[in-house]
Amino acid sequence: NKQIILAERPKGLPDSETFKFVDSNVKEPEENQVLVRTLYVSVDPYMRGRMIDAKSYIEPFQLNGVIEGGSIGEVIESKSDKFQQGDIIIGNFGWQEYYCANEKEIRKIDPSLAPITTHLGILGMTGLTAYFGLLDIGQPKEGDTVVISGAAGAVGSVVGQIARIKGARVVGIAGSEDKIEFLKQELNFDEAINYRTTNNIKIELANACPNGVDVYFDNVGGEISDAVFTQLNRHARITVCGSISSYNLKEIDIGPRVQTTLIKKSALMKGFTVGDYSTRFTEGATQLGKWLQEGKLTYRETIEEGFENIPNAFLDLFKGNNIGKQLVKVANR
Ligand code: NDP
Helix, strand or coil: EEEEECCCCCCCCCCCCCCEEEEECCCCCCCCEEEEEEEEEECCHHHHHCCCCCCCCCCCCCCEEEEEEEEEEEEECCCCCCCCCCCCEEEEECEEEEEEEEHHHHHHHCCCCHHHHHHHHHCCCCHHHHHHHHHHHHCCCCEEEEECCCCCCCHHHHHHHHHHCCCCCCEECCHHHHHHHHHHHCCCCCEEEECCCCHHHHHHHHHHHHCCEEEECCCHHHHHHHHHHHCCCEEEEEEEECCCCHHCCCCCCCCCCCCCHHCCCCCCCECCHHHHHHHHHHHHHHHHHHHHHHCCCCCCCCECCCCHHHHHHHHHHCCCCCEEEEEEEEECC
């Protein structure tokens, strides 16, 4: 059973010292347990936060422990009344080929409703993050201008589409021409800005948002957000979802202070984690599934193949190599 453990807590961008491949025996399931073979592994930016030993909304990964994270697998042996061999399940068993799961740790998914990978993306954690972060905090209204950073990623690409469903004008910020084309052609964003090639993001934003910014859904923080803050309208809402530009910094960076802007604009800025909405996940997933079925939502996945490529797929998130949800396919069904 190949597993990837956290061998060292990274300082800066994780590298080959951070992760170690180990091999262990596959365990036999006990009463109320099932043996799962991993099919797909999700790699997510928040996992970087769990690699350091700091207090957060979720426990740090243990040093020399298997890296945990969302995964989909197939039950290959069951000692539980709730699961049968062949069931497709989702859980948090992470970066390992096989896992003996207690029946309470996993949940069955129905492969006949949607491709199973959607449960790690648009119908899963990242889709729900987009749904609740935008609708509960951003509260876009018809005619509002919604700006999204990290717009072509798993969360951002769903945020923009929901904002359009709600009748907003949508402007995305992303880091490559492929992503700009994806946002404009495939997702019908009104405007998209490539922050890596622009000479002046403030001016480009002002041009793309002639009526100012009513909702800012922030996935990246840093200088991109500093620029968006200069364009806020009165009563703007800012959803602070992520701050990926800072996750690998060795020292905290401090930009312009935003308090006076928030006061002058009577703006609301609110952070959240998707777990805050756990009691409403069924509502969110049902609505996302409905929009998907109706063709109002679409999605992209970037799927790396092979267990050995999991760490690279994770690092690709920080290089911007993914469009939509980044996953790794570990085994065939
Ligand atoms: P993405 O699919 O968006 O992948 C990450 C993307 O971030 C990259 O493709 C890259 O796109 C961009 N990026 C990487 N480094 C930088 C940088 N230095 N500056 C600007 N952009 C950068 O990931 P997710 O959709 O899974 O997550 C998006 C954000 O949402 C993350 O910050 C994550 O932590 C957060 N999140 C928060 C949750 C919550 O509960 N609050 C839950 C899930 C995610 P590009 O080419 O455009 O640079």
